[in-house]
Amino acid sequence: MKSMVIGGIILIIALISGTYIVAGDAFSFGEDYINDLTMLAAIAIITITVFVALKYVNQMKNDTASGELSEENWDGIGEYKNPIPTGWGLAFIGTLVWLFWYWTIGYPTSGFSQIGQWNEEVNEYNARFASKWENPSNETLVAMGESTYLVQCAPCHGVDAEGINGKAHDLTKRMAKDQVAYVITNGANNFPDVYPAGMPPMMLTEQADIDAVSSYVAGGFKGEQPAAYAVCASCHGADGKGMAYVGPNIVEYDDAIVATVLENGKKGTIGMMPSFKGRLNPTQEKAVAAYIRSLGE
Incomplete structure (x- = not known):
């Protein structure tokens, strides 16, 4: 038993030394009591664990079973009606005391x-x-938006904002014809806080109408307005500049649609743009919108 105790002490010293070598620079000893408390807890856990392990190893080597057997048994194997080990009981109670102390104080x-x-x-x-x-x-x-854009947006949309050869949306124009057709056919995101109704798919079903409206919207609302655009005007307005809480502006990148996409992400014909919520403040979102609009100009 004496040799086991000596071995246990050596093991404790080795483990504590290893802990200090690995994480010792985090402990200021007096300057930050939280780190000091953590180190003391590590020492306590190491010490208790080693000595408890030694205690039960010694018991397994030297103790013999004794006491009154319970009536229940399983395949001839029964249990003694012995009280729980004192050390285990004290450790359990100590754990509960520490739990409530930590929660409350x-x-x-x-x-x-x-x-x-x-x-x-x-x-x-x-x-x-x-x-x-x-x-x-x-x-x-515009100046603030440019610096923000180059850090947050350029990795996907390119420094020139042209979408890196179709890998991302070309921000120098509001929408391309294929993107308009995709939204008409598949619908668009439902942004509950801004445009709660979203846009259901297949608002137009005739391919000729889809082509005509897509060309008109992608062309910047120039030329004669297709008759089929009346379906779109009910939400986006006759001029395409949108209606609050109904449909977004599809003529230009106004502050509302840019902020909405930045905070919620956007699924389109190219793929999924992730949400940037929490990464930009409202002023930066407004600045990005101003910068993107300046690209079209």
Whole structure:
């Protein structure tokens, strides 16, 4: 038994030393009590685990079963009516005590938190940003939108916004003919907060009507308006500039449709654009819209 204890102590020292070598730079010992508490907990867990393991190894080697057998047995194997091990019972009660302590007092809800500090700094920065750019000019929005676009949008749409040879939507024009035809045939996203009704598929069923309307919309609403466009005008308006909470602007990239797509993503004939929700603030979304509109100009 003596050799086992000595071996256990050596094992504890080795495990604690290994823990400190791997994560010791995270512990300031007095500057951040959360990290100190974590290190103490690691030492306690290592020590208890090793000695409990040694205790039961010693019992398995030296103890013999004794006590009163219970009446129930399974295939001739019965259980003794012995009380639970004292150490196990104390450990169980200690775990419950620690649980309630951690829930009520120990959890650092009012202590330092790196995530909390980061959130505070981000919120403070966003407040300063919103205050500084509360009423930006269009020139300022275009410049801001360009820098935002080059970081967030250019990897897919290209630096020139032409869609990298059809791999993404060409943002220099509102819509291409095949994209208009795709939406007419397949419907469009249902954005519950902005356009709750969405657009059902097959609003037009005749291929000639689909071709005529697609050419008219993709052409920038120039020339004679097809009679079939009356079906579209009920939601998008006769001029195509949309109706609030009904249908988006299909003439140009207005602030509403750009913000909606950035926050919700968009499925189209090319593929699925992911949501950028949380990555841009409202001013940046408005700036991106202004920049995209400037490309068409």
